[in-house]
Amino acid sequence: MSTEMDTKSHDSHGISSSSTNGHGHGHDHGGGGHGHDDHIHAEPTNPLFKYVFSTDHKIIGIQFLFSGLIFFVLGGLLALAVRWQLAWPWSPMPILSKALWAEQGFRMPPEYYNKLFTMHGTVMIFYVIIPLLTGAFGNFLIPLMIGARDMAFPKLNMYSYWCMPPSFVALAMSFMADGGSAEAGWTSYPTLANSLWSTPGSLSGQTWWLVALLFAGVSSLMGSINYMTTIIMLRAPGMKMFRLPMTIWAMFITATLQAFALPVLTAALIMQLLDRTVGTNFFSPAGWSVANAPAVVGGGQTLLWQHLFWFYSHPAVYIMILPGMGIVSDIIATFSRKPLFGYKPMVFAIAGIAGLGFIVWGHHMFQSGMNPALGATFMLSTMMIALPSAIKVFNWLGTMWGGKITFNSAMLNATAFVAMFIIGGLSGIFMAATPIDMHIHDTYFIVAHIHYVLFGGSTFAIFAGIYFWFPKMFGRMMNEPLGKLHFFLTFIFFNGTFFLMHIIGMHGHPRRIADPTVYAYLQGAGITGMNQFMTINALLLGATQILFAANFFWSIFAGKRAGANPWNSNSLEWATDSPPPYYNFATIPHVYNAPYEYSVPGMEKDFLLQTEPRPAAAGPLDPVMS
Amino acid sequence: MRYWSFLFALAAVFSVAVFAYSYFDPEWWLPGGPSGDFRHPVSTAGREIDSLFSIVLWITGIVFIGTQVVLVWAAYRYSDSGDARKATYFHGSQRLEVIWTIIPAAILVFIALYQMGTWASVKFKSEAPKVLPLAKVTGRQFQWVIRYPGNDTKLNTSDDLVLVNDLHFVKDKPALIHLESGDVLHSFFLPQLRIKQDAVPGLTIPVWFDTDQAGKYELVCAELCGWGHYKMRGNVTVHGSQAEFDAWMQSALQEQARDQVALAGGVQGR
Secondary structure, three states, X not given: OHHHHHHHHHHHHHHHHHHHHHOOOOOOOOOOOOOHHHHOOOOOOOHHHHHHOOOOHHHHHHHHHHHHHHHHHHHHHHHHHHHHHHHOOOOOOOOHHHHHOOOOOOXXXXXXXXXXXXXXXXXXXXXXHHHHHHHHHHHHHHHHHHOOOOOOOHHHHHHHHHOHHHHHHHHHHHHHOOOOOOOOOOOOOOOOOOOOOOOHHHOOHHHHHHHHHHHHHHHHXXXXXXXXXXXXXXXXXXXXXXXXXXXXXXXXXXXXXHHHHXXXXXXXXXXXXXXXXXXXXXXXXXXXXXXXXXXXXXXXXXHHHHXXXXXXXXXXXXXXXXXXXXXXXXXXXXXXXXXXXXXXXXXHHHHHHHHHHOOOHHHHOOOOOOOHHHHHHHHHHHHHHHHHHHHXXXXXXXXXOOOOEOOOHHXXXXXXXXXXXXXXXXXXXXXXXXXXXXXXXXXXXXXXXHHHHHHHHHHHHHHHHHHHHHHHHHOEOOOHHXXXXXXXXXXXXXXXXXXXXXXXXXXXOEOOOOOHHHOHHHOOHHHHHHHHHHHHHHHHHXXXXXXXXXXXXXXXXXXXXXXXXXXOOOOHHHHOOOOOOOOOOOOOOOOOOOOOOEOOOOOOOOEOOOOOOOOHHHOOOOOOOO | OOOHXXXXXXXXXXXXXXXXXXXXXXXXXXXXXXXXXXXXXXXXXXXXXXXXXXXXHHHHHXXXXXXXHHHHHHHHHOEOOOOOOOOXXXXXXXXXXXXXXXXXXXXXXXXXXHHHHHHHHHHOHHHOOOOOOOEEEEEEOOEEEEEEXXXXXXXXXXXXXXXXXXXXXXXXXXXXXXXEEOOOOEEEEEHHHOEEEEEOXXXXXXXXXXXXXXXXXXXXXXXXXXXXXXXXXXXXXXXXXXXXXXXXXXXXXXXXXXXXHHHHHXXXXX
């Protein structure tokens, strides 16, 4: 098979590149019998290998992009159903009531509500945000931005994507299983999750949920090994680590986080799977019985799951935000036409977030029954992790300050990231404070916080990234006026949907309850009105995304043709065609420059591609900051 | 182009206005006690937690306003208006980086250390008042089973009073419960008293609370516990005096005894 040949010879290309980079200086790659240029192979002609089982990182990235966006629709619809129930509890829901609950008098059974938010969280985190940020942008951008022809392990990369469809199938099976989909929350705390009879979704939906996450985890793990190896070994000559764009730094550190944290989640998922299927007792206490089921032997620890789960899932929060921070850094520097403020501090801040990210998982467990002394320790480490986030915000503001800012769709979404991430970051401080957390833990305050980080942060970064790199992906521009309208409405309705959650949260509205009117203190017109206001905004927010979908698909086929460098940006992906040819670069570029040399004095144009030599008139580069 | 900054200004003004308004609306601010005076928390923990909340709200509010002002101003002042101006070529400032590392670090460490006392007084055994347990509270799908020690002040004896979803205690006296779970995780949440503690299978966790206001409160389950989680609500009654509590306890015990006789009678009647 030709693909087999491709991979073999490509591996040798990887080795030759690594040996040159290992010495810090590239030699002349144009000549010699073993340079990069000799290894351009013909693109596979069979469409099955060209578009489906492709080893091309660009195709794999776009595969992740499409599956992520499809799941975004599913996750969004689940969220709208959740909001509908909260605004008008038990009232008939459009479509779903007729399709599913005609026998119950068109009334949603309460366990369905739990299924809705469980699957909403699961889909958005494991099938939308992580695959879009690392899978789509990581795969597409890493080789292009470091000047490589593909990933270090193209076949592993292909397997990484093709681990996802089994995961999709398992997730679909969860919806169709006896008792319906999983309903123990995206956190799946035992003993609700590991006892078969505790709630309908734990009967068999939970097992499928675990299988789905296992496959998704293996996919991420393969990807992260590939990203780390590629970024260390395959950088183009002259691409020192401190010449990498922030997106690549973020991907590199995210991949490291994933590689170290995911095995723990994988182990925990297998432990819960064994508890559910073969009768092990990792998470049930001795002689435990739930819902009058026969008692299990037990002897396990319920809190053990929370420790294992959050040991992964707290770093996962950073897995979901760091690539966004990288993307936004690139976009803000490009459209401010100004070097990134404090490039090196930005790199160290990301590394600091990643390092601290491993010692803060306990802040999800302040009220869990964990020793309160441990809570006090985790409070201090959690407070400290706000510091690198704050530094990043100050540096983004510093980048915009004194710039010449172009507000197009990409830049607007990136600016919204900064504005909304400030809210999400500051609300985190409330929860990091253990006594305050005692009141707002498991209320809508945390729901507000997570959505300001994951929608206000990650999702705006994803939008920004798509508007920014769409020309590189598809060779065409997205429609600007439509993009701006989409941004404007999304920004308004996003705040309308999520901001008041802080308020109902501090008033004590618990999360994950199907009907707040059960409680007298939540029955007033104020709470009900806010819930309805948020739901209406959520529906409008959902409808607004139709604009994005229309713009996206229309532009793929009919958008204005894009040149190689439509934004006058500096990094290597703009030094090749749009879309890039198979194998990316005709000749491997030589890198002479830091990635953010905009508006260099003494130059006619206001950007300086990383492949262009630095003009002597510009003077030496600031060694401390860049 | 520069008018986009107004959109970001609008979001910031909206955010500040919402929190400013919330202080004046009993349905928006932190939940108050039965008297309706929502700005005066009714428990020791509540007073401390609310003042900490206010301090953090002020600090984060000032940081929020400061950063948003800079953001909006930068977006307004430095947007491209088509003139020949070039962006400043500038890579950063070590002095600024040091300043905006050290100052937030100091504030964050202050916030963390400032919380420790309250955290200790609410959750640590060594700080807790030495009182006999009021009750053993067991969360189970989907109710709170509350076992009072009865007249002998000892739990798990034959004269215990067992009630469902009905927690009683006396105002101005610290109450101690032993929190357990009978099946899955639950969370014992008293929103008006700012108390929350998960009930964990296999663990018995002490929880202390008090209030200075008699009346009716609500007990919320705050940890997802299955299909009926939303309706796992308990009534909380705070009595004005120990005598009132004792009288209630005696009548409840008598009622329990009557029910047991009735149960026996039911068997007889068959």
